[in-house]
Amino acid sequence: MAKRFLRWEWLLVALIVVMSVVNTRLSPFFLEPTNLLRASSDFMEIGIMMLPMVFIIITGNIDLSVASTLGLSASLLGYLHNAGWNIWLAAAMALLAGALCGLLNGALIARLGLPSLVVTLGTFSFYRGLAYALLGDQAARGYPEAFTLIGQGRLPGTRVPYALLLFIVLAVIFTLVLRGTRFGRYLYAIGNNEAASRYSGVPVRRIKLMIYTLSGLMSALAGMVLAARFGSTRPDIGSGLELTVITITVLGGVSIAGGVGTMVGASLSLLLIGITRFGMGLMNLQGQVQGIAIGALLILSILLPQVGGWLAKRHVWGRATLLPVGAALLVAVAFGWFFFWSRGLMLAAQ
Amino acid sequence: MFTNGVRLFLLVTTVAVLAACGGAPAAAPTSAPAAPTAAAEAPTAEAPAAAGANYVLVPKNLGNPYFDTANNGAQEAAKELGVTVTYQGPATADATQQIQLLNSLIAQKVNGLAISADDADALVPVGKEAIDSGIPVVTWDSAIAPGGRQVHINQAVSADIAAVQIQMASDLAGGEGQIAILSATSTAPNQNEWIDLMKTELAKPEYAKLELVDTVYGDDDDTKSYSEAQGLFKKYPDLKVIIAPTTVGIAASARAVQDGNLIGKVFVTGLGTPNQMREYVKSGAAPQFALWNPGDLGYLAIYTLDAIHTGKIKGNPGDTFTAGKLGDYTIDPDGVVLLGKPTIFNKDNIDSFDF
Numbered sequence: 001m002a003k004r005f006l007r008w009e010w011l012l013v014a015l016i017v018v019m020s021v022v023n024t025r026l027s028p029f030f031l032e033p034t035n036l037l038r039a040s041s042d043f044m045e046i047g048i049m050m051l052p053m054v055f056i057i058i059t060g061n062i063d064l065s066v067a068s069t070l071g072l073s074a075s076l077l078g079y080l081h082n083a084g085w086n087i088w089l090a091a092a093m094a095l096l097a098g099a100l101c102g103l104l105n106g107a108l109i110a111r112l113g114l115p116s117l118v119v120t121l122g123t124f125s126f127y128r129g130l131a132y133a134l135l136g137d138q139a140a141r142g143y144p145e146a147f148t149l150i151g152q153g154r155l156p157g158t159r160v161p162y163a164l165l166l167f168i169v170l171a172v173i174f175t176l177v178l179r180g181t182r183f184g185r186y187l188y189a190i191g192n193n194e195a196a197s198r199y200s201g202v203p204v205r206r207i208k209l210m211i212y213t214l215s216g217l218m219s220a221l222a223g224m225v226l227a228a229r230f231g232s233t234r235p236d237i238g239s240g241l242e243l244t245v246i247t248i249t250v251l252g253g254v255s256i257a258g259g260v261g262t263m264v265g266a267s268l269s270l271l272l273i274g275i276t277r278f279g280m281g282l283m284n285l286q287g288q289v290q291g292i293a294i295g296a297l298l299i300l301s302i303l304l305p306q307v308g309g310w311l312a313k314r315h316v317w318g319r320a321t322l323l324p325v326g327a328a329l330l331v332a333v334a335f336g337w338f339f340f341w342s343r344g345l346m347l348a349a350q
Numbered sequence: 351m352f353t354n355g356v357r358l359f360l361l362v363t364t365v366a367v368l369a370a371c372g373g374a375p376a377a378a379p380t381s382a383p384a385a386p387t388a389a390a391e392a393p394t395a396e397a398p399a400a401a402g403a404n405y406v407l408v409p410k411n412l413g414n415p416y417f418d419t420a421n422n423g424a425q426e427a428a429k430e431l432g433v434t435v436t437y438q439g440p441a442t443a444d445a446t447q448q449i450q451l452l453n454s455l456i457a458q459k460v461n462g463l464a465i466s467a468d469d470a471d472a473l474v475p476v477g478k479e480a481i482d483s484g485i486p487v488v489t490w491d492s493a494i495a496p497g498g499r500q501v502h503i504n505q506a507v508s509a510d511i512a513a514v515q516i517q518m519a520s521d522l523a524g525g526e527g528q529i530a531i532l533s534a535t536s537t538a539p540n541q542n543e544w545i546d547l548m549k550t551e552l553a554k555p556e557y558a559k560l561e562l563v564d565t566v567y568g569d570d571d572d573t574k575s576y577s578e579a580q581g582l583f584k585k586y587p588d589l590k591v592i593i594a595p596t597t598v599g600i601a602a603s604a605r606a607v608q609d610g611n612l613i614g615k616v617f618v619t620g621l622g623t624p625n626q627m628r629e630y631v632k633s634g635a636a637p638q639f640a641l642w643n644p645g646d647l648g649y650l651a652i653y654t655l656d657a658i659h660t661g662k663i664k665g666n667p668g669d670t671f672t673a674g675k676l677g678d679y680t681i682d683p684d685g686v687v688l689l690g691k692p693t694i695f696n697k698d699n700i701d702s703f704d705f
Contacts, residue, residue: 025685027362029457029458035457037477038457039450039453039454039457041451042453078518139469141471141495142609148475151475152475194675226446229475230445230471231472231474232469232472232474234445234469234472237446237472238446241446277450278453278454279454281450281451281454282457282458284436284452284458286412286439286441287412287439287442287447288441290413290441291441340398342647
């Protein structure tokens with residue numbers, strides 16, 4: 001099994017190399033460090049929310065409410081700032097609120113045994129609704145410069161954004177926790193067989209409470225980074241990001257069925273999606289086109305291991321095998337064709 | 351146990367990538383160092399710049415006829431100026447997506463950005479970044495707050511919007527008689543400001559014979575606006591004109607006039623869009639209405655960008671420049687350029703608009 005994880009990550013590395021080469025060939029602006037570092041800031045909030053999402057998906061659960069929690073905490077920050085609070089005190093309250101949002105998710109899932117999909121689908125609307133209740137259709141603005149530096153600032157003398165450093169530090173911590181601690185091993189155990197884990201003494205409920213609380217806290221942190229990057233907050237801030245977070249996690253080889261996945265894979269997947277999006281932006285592909293390409297990439301990533309599994313079991317070639325193989329080939333070719341066809345369209349239009 | 355599967359995965363992916371590379375113009379060996387490739391491509395990429403500057407018109411989102419009309423105006427300006435204008439926007443009207451797009455446009459070192467902002471505040475940092483990188487930033491339709499843009503093109507000022515509606519109402523009423531206003535909600539700030547200014551306008555001697563009998567609120571709801579209009583017909587049998595300074599109210603009122611067989615007796619005017627009002631202009635229920643022309647907005651935005659990019663102006667308050675067919679403009683002390691008076695749409699010109 002360990003070998004397999006390793007292979008998946010190498011595959012992502014290969015895709016990253018291919019994407020970089022293609023992007024470099026198609027745009028002279030891609031390989032500029034200034035550009036790459038500037039573009040990285042568009043993905044740091046997603047990255048911060050992705051880290052606990054890996055934990056949650058490994059246990060076979062999901063959290064759809066991350067972007068709404070982000071919105072609620074950022075809105076609370078704006079609300080308290082408008083009310084004249086010190087910005088750091090307001091940020092601390094916003095982080096606390098995020099953790100409480102996560103705790104509520106965790107309590108409903110772990111204590112009451114409700115399915116995580118339904119619970120977080122509910123809080124997805126609920127938390128976003130609270131954000132609107134706090135700010136209405138107004139924006140909160142005028143954050144002090146010391147605060148906006150979190151999202152806009154760069155390491156003195158370099159072009160490295162603080163947010164990127166923050167993500168890297170967090171990613172290292174999360175990786176170590178997942179790989180090197182009992183807590184990390186419990187996550188895989190729960191994902192592989194929750195009932196068996198419980199009977200072997202794994203504190204399943206407490207761990208679920210912890211990972212959802214952590215997810216809430218990290219979403220709130222992402223909310224602080226995004227509010228600092230925007231220099232303002234509107235209640236719809238970050239809406240829709242949860243789908244990007246889940247897409248990247250799954251593309252990173254974290255199985256939606258639980259029990260499988262690594263932090264390194266997810267981080268590589270973030271990089272892959274990041275450079276793919278940035279590259280398509282440089283080629284002036286339109287937003288909808290980018291969505292189609294990312295979607296195709298995701299379907300491909302889910303289809304191919306299925307195909308691999310079928311073949312490895314040495315099934316007789318039949319309809320059941322040919323269908324996924326054919327589908328995978330079709331999507332792969334369609335993706336490549338689409339990528340260049342849409343670029344041709346753009347060139348023709350100019 | 352998955353080894354074979356992974357091998358196949360790699361194989362399929364490689365095939366897909368090779369197929370993709372095959373489609374690329376003059377595929378280079380993947381081992382070629384990146385930098386020379388980039389250098390070799392650079393002249394091609396800059397080729398359009400030699401023929402003229404490359405500006406980008408960024409709407410709030412793609413697929414909205416209003417913004418598409420603005421793009422038509424922008425392309426007209428591009429043709430006259432001999433520059434390229436690319437029309438590029440986010441899939442949905444979302445600040446996060448728009449910022450991501452602007453970052454990639456800054457990276458491409460385009461020569462100017464004309465933006466309809468999805469969020470006045472959130473776009474300030476990215477606008478600043480563009481200006482600091484030497485890319486002029488002009489906003490239109492929806493402004494970025496000062497600091498994140500150099501010039502904002504304002505479509506119309508409230509006083510002009512109020513004046514044109516009273517002037518149209520007076521035209522339709524023949525200079526005298528009862529008029530009424532059908533607004534959006536009673537708390538809508540734009541509408542309330544216009545209504546106050548309309549009352550000021552009505553105090554002028556030339557409108558002395560017009561009598562404003564009532565102001566009702568349709569809440570920007572089609573059904574409610576329709577029944578409020580019917581209520582006005584009943585309550586004021588001599589009513590000549592309904593002014594609806596809202597796109598929902600004007601269409602609902604015109605339909606109420608048409609359905610009530612009141613064409614020629616009661617006229618509807620106000621603010622609307624050509625596509626929505628075409629039928630009523632032709633039937634005579636709403637012979638004329640006003641709105642700014644988004645095409646002119648795009649046209650002026652590109653002329654303003656070009657004036658800044660070519661160094662004719664710096665984009666400071668007080669700067670004056672000429673924008674083709676629209677004439678001369680001056681940047682006011684707030685860094686705003688006013689497009690001009692609203693455009694009146696009637697049966698003679700409505701078919702040349704599509705938004």
